[in-house]
Amino acid sequence: MAQVHLRNVVKKYGAVQVVHGIDLEIQDNEFVVLVGPSGCGKSTTLRMIAGLEAISEGEVSIGDRVVNDLPPRHRNISMVFQNYALYPHMTVRENLGFSLKIAKRPQAEIDKAVDEAAQILSLADYMDRKPGALSGGQRQRVAMGRAIVRHPEVFLFDEPLSNLDAKLRTQMRTEIKKLHQKVKSTIVYVTHDQVEAMTLADRIVIMRDGHIEQVGTPLDVFETPANTFVATFIGSPPMNLLPGTVSGDRLALTDGPVVPLPPQFAGNVAEGQEIILGLRADNLMPVGHTMPMEGAYAEFDMTVNLSEPLGTETLLFGSLAGREVQAKMLSPRPVKDGERLRFQLDLTRCHLFDAKTQQSLR
Amino acid sequence: MSRFRPPAWFVLLLPAIIILAAVVLVPLILSFYSSFTPYKLTRPETLYKWIGTFNYEKAMKSAHFWAAFGRTVLLLTIALNLEMLMGLGLALLVNKVTYGQRALRTIMMFPMMFSPVLVGFQFKFIFNDNVGLVNNALQSLGLTDRAIPWLVDGQLAFIAILTAEMWSATSVFAILILAGLFAVPRDPIEAAKVDGCTPWQSFRHITLPYVMPFIYIALAIRSLDVARAYDIVQIMTNGGPARRTELLWTLIGRTGYVDAKMGYANAMGYISIFLAIIFTVYFFRKLNAARSELGMAG
Numbered sequence: 001m002a003q004v005h006l007r008n009v010v011k012k013y014g015a016v017q018v019v020h021g022i023d024l025e026i027q028d029n030e031f032v033v034l035v036g037p038s039g040c041g042k043s044t045t046l047r048m049i050a051g052l053e054a055i056s057e058g059e060v061s062i063g064d065r066v067v068n069d070l071p072p073r074h075r076n077i078s079m080v081f082q083n084y085a086l087y088p089h090m091t092v093r094e095n096l097g098f099s100l101k102i103a104k105r106p107q108a109e110i111d112k113a114v115d116e117a118a119q120i121l122s123l124a125d126y127m128d129r130k131p132g133a134l135s136g137g138q139r140q141r142v143a144m145g146r147a148i149v150r151h152p153e154v155f156l157f158d159e160p161l162s163n164l165d166a167k168l169r170t171q172m173r174t175e176i177k178k179l180h181q182k183v184k185s186t187i188v189y190v191t192h193d194q195v196e197a198m199t200l201a202d203r204i205v206i207m208r209d210g211h212i213e214q215v216g217t218p219l220d221v222f223e224t225p226a227n228t229f230v231a232t233f234i235g236s237p238p239m240n241l242l243p244g245t246v247s248g249d250r251l252a253l254t255d256g257p258v259v260p261l262p263p264q265f266a267g268n269v270a271e272g273q274e275i276i277l278g279l280r281a282d283n284l285m286p287v288g289h290t291m292p293m294e295g296a297y298a299e300f301d302m303t304v305n306l307s308e309p310l311g312t313e314t315l316l317f318g319s320l321a322g323r324e325v326q327a328k329m330l331s332p333r334p335v336k337d338g339e340r341l342r343f344q345l346d347l348t349r350c351h352l353f354d355a356k357t358q359q360s361l362r
Numbered sequence: 363m364s365r366f367r368p369p370a371w372f373v374l375l376l377p378a379i380i381i382l383a384a385v386v387l388v389p390l391i392l393s394f395y396s397s398f399t400p401y402k403l404t405r406p407e408t409l410y411k412w413i414g415t416f417n418y419e420k421a422m423k424s425a426h427f428w429a430a431f432g433r434t435v436l437l438l439t440i441a442l443n444l445e446m447l448m449g450l451g452l453a454l455l456v457n458k459v460t461y462g463q464r465a466l467r468t469i470m471m472f473p474m475m476f477s478p479v480l481v482g483f484q485f486k487f488i489f490n491d492n493v494g495l496v497n498n499a500l501q502s503l504g505l506t507d508r509a510i511p512w513l514v515d516g517q518l519a520f521i522a523i524l525t526a527e528m529w530s531a532t533s534v535f536a537i538l539i540l541a542g543l544f545a546v547p548r549d550p551i552e553a554a555k556v557d558g559c560t561p562w563q564s565f566r567h568i569t570l571p572y573v574m575p576f577i578y579i580a581l582a583i584r585s586l587d588v589a590r591a592y593d594i595v596q597i598m599t600n601g602g603p604a605r606r607t608e609l610l611w612t613l614i615g616r617t618g619y620v621d622a623k624m625g626y627a628n629a630m631g632y633i634s635i636f637l638a639i640i641f642t643v644y645f646f647r648k649l650n651a652a653r654s655e656l657g658m659a660g
Contacts, residue, residue, distance in 0.1 A: 052552050073558040085549030089571040089655040099557035
């Protein structure tokens with residue numbers, strides 16, 4: 001088991017720089033998820049840790065060794081690839097045991113490790129099949145089994161679930177979490193799916209354009225997003241962002257209603273400051289369909305353009321200050337398109353961002 | 363009035379049947395039949411004299427025939443193995459090239475663009491003992507002061523022919539194997555690296571199994587090519603001197619057209635075809651096995 005340290009890691013392809021000096025300390029046994037939209041440099045970062053991409057600048061260390069110049073085979077890592085990357089000409093058993101065979105371990109030890117992995121991932125029935133005869137979920141499990149037989153210091157996952165259908169993805173997500181509980185080890189996991197990131201991670205690293213935007217526990221990044229990017233990226237549906245101006249102890253939303261200044265931001269804003277109000281659908285609900293609101297709240301009317309009933313709740317799409325806004329309705333009743341409802345906004349759970357820097361004003 | 367009306371399927375197949383009969387069936391039957399006669403081109407009436415398996419027995423007992431047979435198998439074995447290894451090496455090198463790979467691939471095909479007859483003439487000149495490039499170079503470098511009889515000594519001539527054969531055909535292997543290398547997915551190779559493979563081990567355990575089907579296709583094609591080798595040998599040594607470089611088809615060609623013993627030549631030809639068929643079947647078996655290894659077999 002080991003920590004992974006990235007110090008000012010840079011990746012350049014010729015003149016194009018795709019990772020701009022990343023600093024990250026991953027603790028022993030920690031499950032860290034790198035998340036971000038495609039092209040944000042998360043996979044490249046992972047591949048630099050694996051040794052599949054050269055590190056242009058900076059330093060990566062695993063345990064107490066700087067691994068910049070070590071080939072992947074000397075880094076004591078395992079990796080699970082997006083396309084499984086199984087060896088098609090080997091049976092499941094051979095796939096699982098391949099790394100140990102290469103390391104010239106005794107056959108008895110290989111068999112033991114392989115059987116143990118097969119046990120954990122319930123692969124015992126498929127051991128003599130080749131990958132071509134397996135379903136996507138089974139292949140995924142073989143890929144994970146291949147990673148765990150080696151007892152590596154660090155597991156690397158590169159979008160391992162993105163080729164699975166939705167149901168299987170949820171199931172495998174749980175299995176990965178269980179796996180982490182069973183085989184204590186450091187895990188670096190890359191995904192573009194914020195739900196995966198939230199459910200799996202001890203800590204989430206949100207990346208954009210080769211920079212780290214925020215690092216924190218799932219609840220941290222959800223409750224206190226550092227900027228508007230993180231605010232809209234984490235959480236579903238994405239946070240509503242409404243521009244406005246500070247005026248005394250009130251916020252005048254551009255072309256919209258005036259609401260009280262959320263009390264938690266009272267000392268952090270200046271008169272006349274241009275701000276962006278961030279509010280999640282969960283904190284904007286029609287009167288009579290809300291969670292009980294204990295602190296400050298505001299009320300205003302809004303026309304509902306569209307509704308999406310989900311059963312336990314209904315998503316409402318309205319427009320406020322000329323922008324589309326998503327709200328939620330608990331214990332829903334049928335809503336007609338074009339119906340005008342009175343909404344309650346929970347101010348204590350709102351976010352304020354500076355309009356220029358896009359950074360949180362917390 | 364009743365006229366015979368052939369069934370529709372027969373009428374529809376008739377053009378194909380006529381063409382096949384004219385192009386394949388009749389020559390095949392005729393040549394097979396003539397191998398049981400003492401047919402000589404100069405005496406057409408001999409075509410009608412049945413002598414049973416006499417020609418086959420004669421071939422089986424002929425030291426010349428078996429010498430040519432053995433030499434052909436030897437050439438086949440050595441040429442295919444060397445061409446395969448060199449083609450594999452060449453393909454691996456070209457696969458690493460990032461700039462100008464297209465141009466290199468085209469250049470690599472140049473030897474395939476020359477007629478074997480021209481290749482024969484070219485190498486006949488290169489290995490000529492008086493004016494040839496090889497002897498000239500060896501003498502200028504001071505490695506030898508005598509004229510090495512490349513095309514006269516049996517073993518040297520074999521090497522010379524082998525060199526010509528390899529020059530003209532290594533690229534067949536290189537091109538086909540390169541196509542195979544392009545088809546190798548990147549992921550398993552990376553997985554192997556992470557799994558602890560050295561570059562040699564990932565080649566041995568991952569790349570090679572992917573490329574094997576392509577190697578077998580090249581081997582099957584080339585085994586037929588070499589088994590019917592004629593032109594290069596005919597030009598370079600004409601099977602000589604004194605039959606020292608005689609291969610099956612130079613022997614058969616001489617027997618049939620120079621000595622005009624077509625019946626006997628046909629008998630030897632049929633024996634040789636078996637050789638080719640055996641090699642082809644063998645390589646196709648291997649090909650299918652390699653493909654099912656990768657789960658590609660249908």
